[in-house]
Amino acid sequence: MFECLYCHDALRIPVTYGCGHSVCSSHGLDVCPKNCDDQQPLLANHDVTLSKVISLLEEDEPTGRPWRNDEEQEEDCERGEGSRPPSRQRRERRTSSPKFPLADELTCQICYMLLFEPVTTQCQHTFCKPCLQRSLDHSPTCPLCRTALSPIAPSHPNAHLLELIRTKFEDQYISRSSTQTPSHRLDTPLFVCQLCFPGLPTFLHFFEPRYKLMLRRALESPHPQFGMVMRANDMDYGTMLDIRSVQILDDGRSLVETFGTYRFRIMERANLDGYTVARVERIDDIALDLHTQPPLASLVQHCLSFLNHLHANSTPWVVQRLSNSYGSPPPYETALQNAAAFSFYVAMILPIDEGEKAKLLPIRSVTMRLTMCVWWIEGLRKEWWFDRGCVIS
Template sequence: MESIAEVVAKHASMASTTVTIMEEVARWDEGVSLMGDSEKASIHELAGGRLVATYALAAQGKLGYHVDLDYPRAPNSSDGDKAMDEVVLSELLESTHREVDCQVCYNLMLDPVTTPCGHTLCRKCLARTLDHSSQCPVCRRGLAIPPSLHSQASNKTIVDLLNGLCPDIVTARAEAVAEEERPGEGELDTPLFICTLGFPNQPTFLRIFEPRYRLMLRRCVEGNREFGMLMYNRYYEPQGDLGPVHFYHYGTMLRILHAQTLPDGTSLVESRGLYRFRIKAHGVLDGYAVGSVERLEDCALADEERAEAEDISQPPAAENDVSGQVDRMPTRDLVALGHEFISRMQARSAPWLQQRVLDIHGQPPADAALFPYWFASVLPISDEEKYKLMGTTTVRERLKITANWIRRIESQGW
């Protein structure tokens, strides 16, 4: 308002001969009582164009809140008076824009939020700031508000002001921010969390505290709630066409079921595996990895049955050839082997099969396609060993991997 007053004062001092006639028009829809026949509408004459004169009338306290004005054309008015109003309006808009610029992005505020310390910023800018710090970016005071800002209301007064003054600019800003906030650019449309292993149909619990992943999480929650989980490639082993990258190129798509943000900005995330994928291309967006992924599907059931028949028809394996014996087992026997091993381990009260583990992952599934993923989720062996499941294309192949784990455990190979 101080900025507006300065603009008006400058033009008021320049107004010499121009006089604006203003006639009050009551707005009946606001509940103003009807005037009697003896009452006359107030008429005011003040120096300056319409904007300057109206401002002066309001500043003098003579313009009621529920009263509109009509502007009868003065005898000596001209097109120059209209041009003067346009100049004043242009300067008012320019002055107003400077006052409603965000102190983080230095653009027009978009969906402004006012902090408890009294500073108003774009909602997205404040959220991005809280991804990194719990302090106000203007005065550095601590902000006891969640980084998601879900419970923080927008500053309705400023929102209405901006929508009234410059709706086109507000729309353009919203479109630009929406473009920036998309999960990826071009084909790199999948956010990637490089951390550990996840498996289809199995829960994955995460604690997210890095600023880049806080941003990724917020975008996922606001979008389709999905992101890819990849295991860290600590030795930079070559990953197919990708070469020696810092992640393994097979991963699992996770869907966020629940995300809780703690006061310090850390988030506890509950997710569930949807399907496996392979990375085709990758890049970086705002500090976190993004990629183009290809869903990894199992081969047709007929092909799997053909492979099983070929395995079973092989000559018997040597007595000390454990892997060869597993290869020749029927798929049904591989599943039974897994369930029998679980039963024996439960009878021995194995720590990795305690009730709290089963409460999270459920009982061992009877479905042969799901059992290997469940088994890998609960079995306490290295992630590098579990990763062998990720690139497989048949249920039988995964069951043979789990059967070899069992045989090695039984023979004290681990």
């Protein structure tokens, strides 16, 4: 039987805190007696699932084993016990059968499967943590009772329920865990939003539920990153973004600071829970020898003098772009030393169509990319509004 953290007696009609610890509700404690972090006020007077489970265990009912593996189900068919092939429906029917009340109580009311990483809300309802978080992504309320909740699911599982599930339904819990991991081959999640380049920061807002899910999964990996592509289906190139910081706002949106690391080509793609995942191939520049690339210095000089001139004359769109996030134009030597990154910096600042700029993504030659930038600059100089709007000497 479960022990109360406070009276050290058998747990009776418990409440469960955000830390996953439970005590008898009769003690009237607002916070966990262990003074754990992440305390949120309780919004109901008892943990619904744990209370039911405790009374069921006291009745000492046979718990049964509601989820059988497919081999066993096939045996049933061969014996003629059931004429239908093994199916999910059948398993679900078994789960909710009155013969297995404990299994019934340990079923998530969102996915109707055995609770996985069970977390208990402030309103004392329990769901799989991934299920609850995905529900909160859509609306920060309890899926059962509609109580307003924090947009972030409790981080700690309900300790007693997890222990019980792992003891009584060990095999099923292990197989539940394996279905939670996305495919390993298509291991790059893609955010379809805007053009990004390596070497530059990008600030993003995550508010769509599918991308909040993608972001959470990316943050769980050892190296949090995702691919950015401008358009979903007709773009084969993108930029990998490292996640530098995440700020979660009260309304559940996330402000994410990223930094472009490398370009990639999409080799294969699929849909995972509403967003795109892909297998990508990294694109690197061909080796650059500064001494055998005489045009490089003049290309850098050309781009730099154009940007410096605009900056000095406070051309509104340049000042806005520079002050937003990309910083002032670098000194000539720095630009030449980092010509690869400089080519992307120049392109990002120029006021031309993003689809046009995206042509730089597959180009492996720095000289070629800077040549395109110079070509765009020459085009801009010829625009009628450019002469009027900016004073070019």
